[in-house]
Amino acid sequence: MQIESGVSLKPYNSFGLPATANTLVRIGSDADVRRVVDHPVLGLAPKFVLGGGSNIILTRDMPQVVLKVEVVGMRLVEARPDAWIVEAGAGENWHAVVMWALAQGFPGLENLALIPGTVGASPVQNIGAYGMELQDRFESLDAVDLRTGLGFTLTADRCAFGYRDSVFKQSLAGLCVITRVRFKLPRPWQPVLGYLELERKLVETGIAHPSAAQIADWVIAIRRAKLPDPAVLGNAGSFFKNPLVTPEQCRDIIGRDPEIVHYPMPDGSIKLAAGWMIDACGWKGKAIGEAAVFERQALVLVNRGGAIGSEVMTLARAIQTSVYGRFGIRLEMEPVVV
Numbered sequence: 001m002q003i004e005s006g007v008s009l010k011p012y013n014s015f016g017l018p019a020t021a022n023t024l025v026r027i028g029s030d031a032d033v034r035r036v037v038d039h040p041v042l043g044l045a046p047k048f049v050l051g052g053g054s055n056i057i058l059t060r061d062m063p064q065v066v067l068k069v070e071v072v073g074m075r076l077v078e079a080r081p082d083a084w085i086v087e088a089g090a091g092e093n094w095h096a097v098v099m100w101a102l103a104q105g106f107p108g109l110e111n112l113a114l115i116p117g118t119v120g121a122s123p124v125q126n127i128g129a130y131g132m133e134l135q136d137r138f139e140s141l142d143a144v145d146l147r148t149g150l151g152f153t154l155t156a157d158r159c160a161f162g163y164r165d166s167v168f169k170q171s172l173a174g175l176c177v178i179t180r181v182r183f184k185l186p187r188p189w190q191p192v193l194g195y196l197e198l199e200r201k202l203v204e205t206g207i208a209h210p211s212a213a214q215i216a217d218w219v220i221a222i223r224r225a226k227l228p229d230p231a232v233l234g235n236a237g238s239f240f241k242n243p244l245v246t247p248e249q250c251r252d253i254i255g256r257d258p259e260i261v262h263y264p265m266p267d268g269s270i271k272l273a274a275g276w277m278i279d280a281c282g283w284k285g286k287a288i289g290e291a292a293v294f295e296r297q298a299l300v301l302v303n304r305g306g307a308i309g310s311e312v313m314t315l316a317r318a319i320q321t322s323v324y325g326r327f328g329i330r331l332e333m334e335p336v337v338v
């Protein structure tokens with residue numbers, strides 16, 4: 001277990017925001033978490049679990065002990081007749097795992113290709129894209145309790161998955177370190193093609209029965225076309241959640257803004273496209289300091305270089321105020337603000 005002091009977190013958050021961790025410990029195994037819990041000083045200190053840093057906004061230096069999860073490994077756990085069960089260490093890069101599983105002949109994660117971040121963060125915010133959510137492919141995970149140092153395993157029914165939400169953002173927030181995640185990849189493989197942009201690819205290419213690798217290629221192309229690469233332009237993906245409203249609220253808004261993009265949800269509620277609303281308020285390309293609204297997707301805020309957390313937050317609040325003023329909808333931030 002390595003204990004480091006005064007570590008810059010700039011390289012460890014995809015927004016590229018400046019902040020320093022007083023103390024940072026790299027976690028390579030469950031035993032490392034136990035060592036931290038049992039440590040005479042670190043054990044008592046408040047802790048912050050850092051994955052790939054792709055969903056956090058750092059607004060200040062971190063007095064907490066930052067646990068940087070670096071647990072590695074990818075393997076097939078079980079070949080069940082109905083599913084491949086595949087496991088990956090929480091510190092593995094998410095996209096690398098998607099591509100590894102595909103190359104090994106375990107398809108099923110392709111719609112989630114190119115999502116930035118680590119495997120350990122994937123259940124925390126129940127990552128989702130192009131018609132699939134992590135919970136659709138989740139089997140179980142291993143974690144270590146930060147109070148006791150004891151390991152435990154959770155299956156999907158205990159994770160309270162919701163839209164960009166889970167028990168790890170709620171009652172277990174800050175209380176455990178996820179060390180490994182297992183995925184259930186159904187056999188036989190079935191493509192998930194319902195998302196409008198994937199349907200467009202079917203028509204454009206004339207490929208009626210794409211392979212999983214083909215779908216991964218499409219998803220990668222779609223993402224590259226409209227989402228900034230954090231390695232080039234710092235960002236945290238979608239900055240706000242798409243709000244859910246009642247059909248009555250939606251009718252009200254449509255009455256005033258007939259163009260609003262909205263999708264009916266299985267539970268009867270309506271999801272509104274936050275990106276569309278922000279765009280409609282004229283925010284695309286606007287900036288506060290070096291924090292800006294991405295020109296090609298208004299739901300994404302970016303770091304034009306040298307932005308600080310407070311600029312990002314000022315921009316975010318200004319957007320919330322303007323969307324509330326026009327639509328009466330309060331946009332909820334997606335990344336965790338530290």
Ligand code: EPU
Binds near residue numbers: 237242296297
């Ligand atoms: N739109 C605009 N203007 C904009 C942005 C969007 O008019 O500036 C419209 C689009 O034309 C489209 C609709 O809004 O009709 C929705 O846009 P898009 O398909 O890009 O998806 P999104 O709702 O903005 C969500 C997820 C993304 C995910 C995509 C694809 C959330 C918060 N975001 O974005 O997830 O990749 O769908 O499934 O649910 C993330 O969570 O970080 C993320 C990138």
